[in-house]
Amino acid sequence: MPTTMSARGLIVVTGASTGLGAATARELARQDFHVLAGVRRDSDAEAIRAANSEPVILDITQPEHPRQLARRIASDPEGPPLQALGNNAGRPSTFRTHPHTWSATARPPAAHAHARETGGCGRVPRRA
Template sequence: MTDRDTADTTRAARTAVVTGASSGIGAATARALAQKGFHVVLTARRADRLEAVAKEIQNQGGTAQVFPLDVTDRAAVTAFAEQLPACDVLINNAGGAYGTEYVENADPADWRSMYEVNVVGALHMTQALLPRLRASGDGVVVVLSSTASFTCYEGGGGYSAAKHGAHVLAETLRLEVCGEPLRVIEIAPGMVHTEEFSLNRYRGDREKADAVYAGVPDPLVAEDVAEVVTWAVTRPPHVNIDLLVVRPRAQAAQHKVHRTT
C-alpha cells in the first residue's frame, strides 16, 4: 500500500475504499469523496492509473492511498483487508461487460468473467471488510449495479445476469444486517458514457463502441454517477438509500433511447 499521508492524517477522516478506481465511475467517485473530506483507498488492477488518480486527489488537497488489487483474487483481498486499519465506506464499483453475443452464441468464459468481477468480487470485498465497517459505527456498503439488473435485452444476457446478481447481493445483505450499524446502498446507472465500458464490451472496436452513444443528447458521464454515490453515502446515519436508479433524460428505459440522429 502506498501511503500518501501520515497515519494520524489518515484516521482524521472517514475512510472510503473504492474498487475499480483506475478510471470511469470509480475514479470519479474517489475524487468526489475526497472532495467531501474522505480519505480514499483506491483499488484496481492497473497501478499506474491508480497512481495518476491519487496524484490528482492529492493536488486538490485530498488524501489517498493506492493498493493494486484484483477483486476476484480472494487471497489478495484478504491480505488487503488485513493491512487496512479502518474502513467506513466500501464502494463496490469494479465490474464490466464483455461481448454482445446472443445466448445461442455467447462464450461461457465471458459470462463467467462478468459474474466473477461483478458479483463474486463484490462478495469478496464485502466479506473481508464487514468487520471494519461494523466497527466504524456507521458502515456503508455501496453496490454499483445497473439498470440492466432489472431489464433484459438482446445480446445482454450475461451482463444482465451478473448485474442482477449484484442487485441480489445488495438486497440480501440489507436484510441480513438489519439492526446493525450498517447501511447498504445500491446505485443502478443507466447509459453512462465513459472512456472504457463500451470499448471493452465491443472488444476494442472503437466504431461500435461510439455508436452506442451516437445521437444521444447528454448521456450521463462518470461524474454524474459519482455525485449520486457521494450524496447517498453522506446522508445522516439513520437514512438509507436502498436503491437509486439514475438515467440520462434521453433514456426512458433500457430499450427506449431518444437520439437526434
C-alpha cells in the first residue's frame, strides 16, 4: 500500500477520471499534496497516475468503494490527517438513494435547516 509522503498532506478528489476532477487532482499533486484520485475504472487510473497522485477505484454507486477508501486513509502509517475532500463525482440520474440516507452531492436534512436559519451559504445572520 502506498504511503503519504507529501509534506503538505493528504487530499481525496473524487471524479478524477476527467474534467474538473482530473484537473483538480493534477493541480493539487503539483502543489505537493498527496492526492488520492478517485476514478471508476482501471483504465482511468493509469491516466491520472503521477507523482503525488495515487489513483483509487471509487465508484460512488458501489457501497464498498467508499468503505475501502476510508480504510486506505485510516491505515496510512505516514499519513497526516486528511486535509480536504474535493467531491467531483457525479451520479447517474437513475441512481436512487435510500430515503433515510443522503448522498455526498445532496445536503443532509440538518444542512437544509441550517441554511434556512442562516440565510443559506452558511452565513451567520447579524444580530440586531
